[in-house]
Amino acid sequence: MVGFTRPVNLRSANVIEASSLDYTILRPVWLTDKPIEEFQLTQKGECFLGTETSRASLGRFIAILAKNPSLYSRCNLGISQSGTEGEMPAAYR
Secondary structure: OHHHHHHHHHHHHHHHHHOOOOOEEEEEOEEEOOOOOOOEEEEOOOOOOOOEEEHHHHHHHHHHHHHOOOOOOOEEEEEEOOOOOOOOOHHHO
């Protein structure tokens, strides 16, 4: 599932990063419906710190970006939730 779209996502990110656009690329890990709005970020090239994040966390971060568009301008960020470290998301354990 992820592997099938990964090459397309990588090409898209490369095109965006090479452009003059003001962008923030978000790479969320496995999404959950948990009501937790906590998140941790990693920069492009760093390993993700967790294996899942909630839709609420992603929404909270996007709201922060909408209020402060220059906060992570021209960044490619992984977003995950602390306490979810491991080899796979809880749904697969």
